Amino acid sequence: MNKFDNLGLKRFLNLSLEKLNFSNPTMVQKKVIPLLLKHQNVICKAHTGTGKTHAFCLPILNNLDYDQLNIQAIIVAPTRELAKQIYENIRFFKGFQPKLQVNCFVGGEDIKRQIEQLERSQPHIIVATPTRLKDLFEQQSLKLGKLTTFIIDECDMIFDLGFIENVDYILSKVNPNVQVSVFSATIPEELKPFLIKYLKNPYYLDLNANKISNQNITHILIPTKHQERSNILLKLLKTFDPYLCLIFVNKKEDIKKYYDLLLEHNYSVAQLHAGLEPRFRTQVVKRIRNLEYKYVIASDIAARGIDFIGISHVISIDLPNDLEYYIHRSGRTGRANYTGCSYVLYDTKNLTLVQQLITKGIIFKYQKWNQNNELVDTDLGISKPKKQNSGQVNNEINKIIHRYKTKDNNKKVKPGYKKKRKEEITALKQHIRRDHIKASIKKIKKTKAKERGLKLFDKE
Known part of the structure; x- marks a missing residue:
């Protein structure tokens, strides 16, 4: 039995998935598809190769009004190659839903031709890179009055490449009730203000937890x-x-x-x-x-x-x-x-x-x-870096003490050596204490980030 049947997708999508030989949804798809079908905002943290593309494409295709030729969904990707890949994945479904209209707009291609294409008709779905999307909007070629869904794929990469401002610009121009969902391998601290700004009460799915690498x-x-x-x-x-x-x-x-x-x-x-x-x-x-x-x-x-x-x-x-x-x-x-x-x-x-x-x-x-x-x-392996323990700290202190000792008890030592020794030991302890404090602050910040503003949680 095809387990995608249990997700509540339309018949043409289930037929398409059978053609693709998709029978069992991945963990990302199981978690994300029901949420997006209900128009929930989602922040999904998942590694490459987990089935993210179909996790957001299937709900979009399910929820489209095919009788209305308006831009209803936008998918933003950081690179031209990824945008074209998503576009090809969506275009496959046109064989099962002939009314589907989808366009891909990326940099490095003739923008005049893209503008003419949009003047002739507005597609149901646009897949685009951030800068080209902004350029087309500024040319007044995009009519976003009927937009319902905005997907940001590989959001951390968009941020790393410096394109998040372009995404910010577009989102500031659309209806604030538009469903916004983010898919990302990581959530950098600097990205969180952006997420707080545009995602209202998002469901947070961390599918990287306890799974650092594919078992294959x-x-x-x-x-x-x-x-x-x-x-x-x-x-x-x-x-x-x-x-x-x-x-x-x-x-x-x-x-x-x-x-x-x-x-x-x-x-x-x-x-x-x-x-x-x-x-x-x-x-x-x-x-x-x-x-x-x-x-x-x-x-x-x-x-x-x-x-x-x-x-x-x-x-x-x-x-x-x-x-x-x-x-x-x-x-x-x-x-x-x-x-x-x-x-x-x-x-x-x-x-x-x-x-x-x-x-x-x-x-x-x-x-x-x-x-x-x-x-x-070979059995020769590399061990994890050792944590500094109290024994190591004592060893460091003993080294300092040993430096101020002399083999000849009759030999005079320099005046003030006790004070210098004490200062060195105090400085060592302060250094260790600062390292502990820094580590604690970092841990607290991580905990508070989840509580602050975003209210991220995983509902199962």
Whole structure:
């Protein structure tokens, strides 16, 4: 039995889902769809690959008045690729509901043509990037009097890229009773005033809690031992034959370096990052989806939103400073009941970040190179960073005391040593106390953020 039938969706949607071979809704879909069907405002915190797109698209498609050709729903996405991906997901349903009209408006495309398109007719649904949406509104091309639903996807990425002001501008112009829902992998502290401003009594769903990573992903640490990462990467690529492998770097300038390296060694490789010319980037994404490449060197833009089916391996040349991005990177694989591997190259420079991931709950396998240059499992692991305890504090105090002791009891010590020793011990204790206070304040702020203004809660 198709369990989507129990969610109260219209018949044409259930028929569409059968065609897609969707039988069991994901956790995000189970929680979100009933709320959005009832026009509730929702803040949904969930990682990449959890089924968010259909969680908000299905209720929109269910609630549309297809006999009225007005803009009834707007979906905002941070990147052109993600906007087009959402658009294609929605356009699929036109085969089961011919009256459906949906348009996608993104930057890098002819705005005059988009304006002419809107002059001819206003669609039921618009999927857009923030800046292009604002541009079209300022051109008076959008008639938003009948707007009922406003969805912000990957909201934290919109914030990180500096586009939240454009979203703020549009929301300030629409009816305050419009249903506004936000989907985001994280909720940064700086984003909360925006949420308080536009979401009245939202339901807060934190579907990241106690689930740091997809269980289908094997996380593997590869030591570099101060060797060139280029050499380690080439050795690693010889150990598996991927369906599709994403290779992530932190710096845009490193993309070309590794892209050229793989080309030189005759790998079928593409590069994907924000610096590519828009039309060329669109072509690259299309060719990756057509499986014309086996390897993609990418910046973190590819970790968020862009969905490539069949990614079997992910490699992080280095770890991102924001470890949430590692979750997104690794989350590109191990999807749709398939398994996947996420490799991390590490050394002493990023050891602290590895320890933080372990503390967050990531379980790593450890592998090393044997004498035959083969990767083999090893028991050598990395422990969580140790918390400073009272024993460690006492050790530090004893070290200070020891410095002021002399081996020769008859030898005179400098005058005032007791005072200096006391001052050093006092300074150490104050430093430790300040660290504890800072940690406590941070914890209190997190607790109060949930209570303050937003009144976020999860109703089941």
